Amino acid sequence: MTTTATNVNTGSNYVQGATGEWEVVIGLEIHAQLATKSKIFSASATAFGAEPNAQANLVDLGYPGVLPVLNREAVRMAVKFGLGVGAKVSRRSVFARKNYFYPDLPKGYQISQYERPIVEDGTVEVLLDDGAWKTVGITRAHLEEDAGKSLHEGLGAASGIDLNRAGTPLLEIVSEPDLRSAKEAVAYLKKIHTLVRYLEICDGNMQEGSFRCDANVSVRRVGQPKFGTRCEIKNVNSFRFVEKAINYEVMRQIDLLEGGGQVVQETRLYDANKDETRSMRSKEEANDYRYFPDPDLLPVELDAAFLDEVRRTLPELPDEKAARFQQQYGLSAYDAGVLTASRELADYYEAVVREVGGEPKLCANWTMGDLSGFLNKENLEIGQSKVDAPRLAGLVKRILDQTVSGKLAKDVFEAMWTEGRDADAVIEAKGLRQITDTSAIERAIDEVMAANPKQLAEYRSGKDKLFGFFVGQTMKATGGKANPAQLNELLKKKLGG
């Protein structure tokens, strides 16, 4: 790996308050919904969007007498994650009951791993905006079941309960308090998001709630060894909101402390409409969950053979892939990082390179530039791209064989995107073929020179800056189609007399 990780805060993250500088300390708890077909303790389906309670069987409803049976696939996925972050995968983990009353919690307890989680002590490397790498510790990741949903709309004074989500398998990934700014938190969150999708253990869909996060935020004066009192911000459901919610919370805490107040340990909810956090419940109001090992479930015992079997199914992970991209394609760390942010994007890029038969840097520029631009503009995933890899490769080939200039290629790409045609068809139809015929370019230069005698004279008397003027005029005369390199060369010769 080509990373040089450091957890030393360089100070660039410090927040300036009215009375001095503050350091921000953040830890994230991420809930990743595991992509199993059925629930963690029952055979009900987990698909999103079904009619309320259509995917809740007697086990999910917590009927008298029913018992949970662990879904082995959920365990396999948790192990995959553990191996993917270089963590210790426990040979023996234990499910406990977290007891509290709520209508969307049918049994009156949530089954969750508590004292003996399946994954402990992992790390991920996160690439920060300034190009530096940071190691973020993962304290633990444990398996648990999701609760249902309470519905408060359209039912008059009553509330409805939808238990479709009850029993959906979750992997709760708890980071160390290693993050020092909202940006770092988002970078870490994105890294985990990338990782779970690489591992194919979570679809990462934040809108449907299959990837969500709580942020523990505190501040302390620079140099103060002890952490400040933290607040937990619940269920922030987009990368942008995570950043905004943390930044709001940081300023709230600093203002509070600088005003002589105290931060109260509490759970706060982020309101995206108002861009603020507000108190949900304080530590004093917190439940005593009365955790104890669930007697209905045996401890999860994993043997070496199973761990090896899972290890063999691990795909090339983002960091490995990025390192390979740098080495194999000569890309910068930044480019390699962007292209490996999702497995699909990386696959797309590699398909373009393969099809073109080389020129990895040019392929990278097109993938990260125009293609990503259009995807972002239309809010599409790479899998939904209107220009597939062979077609983008077709365009790159036409740039390489000088059929189109790089500049006109942008227009070609736009037409390919909107019209759904391949590069050659667009080039033909629009007559965008590059002019590489020397005599044709020379003819155009002659015409421009003849039409601009004054500028020609000035140029020849030493006003070099006018070279650009002649390039522009000649390009215009050829409808932008002249090969730029040839044009430069011929122009230089002719203007020189």
Added chain:
Amino acid sequence: MSLHTHSIAALAEGLAARRFSAVELAEHFLKRIESANPRLNAFVTITRERALADARRADEARAKGGAPRLAGVPIAHKDIFCTDGIRTSCGSRMLDNFVAPYDATVVEKLARAGTVLLGKTNMDEFAMGSSNETSYYGPVRNPWDLAKVPGGSSGGSAAAVAARLAPAATGTDTGGSIRQPAALVGISGIKPTYGRVSRYGMIAFASSLDQGGIFAASAEDCAYLLHAMAGFDPRDSTSVDSPVPDYVGELGTPVKGLRIGLVKEFFGEGLDAATAALVQASIDRYRRLGAEIVEVSCPSLPLSVPTYYVVAPAECSSNLSRFDGVRFGYRCENPKDLLDLYKRSRGEGFGAEVKRRIMTGTYVLSAGYYDAYYLKAQKVRTLIANDFRRAFAAADLLVCPTSPTPAFDLGSKVDDPITMYLNDIYTIGANLAGLPAMSIPCGFIGHLPVGLQLIGPHFGESRILSAAHAFQRETDWHRRTPAAYA
């Protein structure tokens, strides 16, 4: 007709030979139930139509040939086992209106074995009690003396079999709830090894201790039923995947050479002298049958009652959280908000003993108390299990009393939970260690029966049943019936 005094084997043989039909048999028992139940209160639901339908199906199967060996044998289920389409109340107001939408595995297996369901039996509320006095449906009475308790929590099943209202009935045993009532009404009852019988569909009291089992007149009868009930169930993660032995076929295993261990700690203070004498006489009988009697010690066993009364309430406090008035069961009238719904539904739906245990359990699991109570209790539980392991190195089977006294008067202990809890002193150990154990009748004190308890090593059901069978070939205590139900 005296069909109600037949053994299971005799019933099966009679049905197979078409000497009587399953419908006749069901009708015979239904009539006995309908006549006796107003006095005994053993049944909370009599499933007359279901019984006759089951019986007709059994008769058809018998006529066609190839019917299972228990086809047409009537049974009753403790009302803790979920029965599809039939109210399953667990002896509680909380589930008075609860019609289960599915069959427990035990119910399913016994139905597949061809048995005929006569009804659901009364029990202590959520199986919490040793006298059957905590039932929402009122106490069950002991067929030997209506002023006495039948024991609990499976008191209805025990009384039903004792009064020959059913040839066999299911029960559950968390701290003695099969063995103690079996002893108090003079019948045989076995609690198998934890994990031997599926808990799926058996409403949970204390999940790590609960185990389903069976009551019948004799060990032989129990062997027939247990064989049909036992076995691995993929729906219960704690059920054990090991083959079910041929309990009936192995009944003849001789006692000669069997090492019978007497647990020193079980013969100390608190044991009624007359009971002790009957147990001693039973031990002498085993010696005469060729068993070797050895003394063993289980020094941690006296801690079993306090240990149990931490572990069981802890698990029950969590298991009973699902009864919240939201999805099924009792819901209070006009709740003003969510908290009110919870408080009143649970406050009105549960009885005093259940509430006492929920509160005890909630306390022992609370932050700051967990280590001192729950964790400590789990450690003691391990010590007790280790004691038994050592004992079973020296002995093949342990023999001791089932209950310190014969049946006591209704109402005499109901206000004194500690005294009531001490009733379970000889039975709780087997639950804490997950061991199979059985109670069989071994004599009478006055007109009241006394039980002898046999405890085996894990999966030693066959050994227990054959030792009990050997005893019952030499004695007729198990054939005695109360005069009013002869």
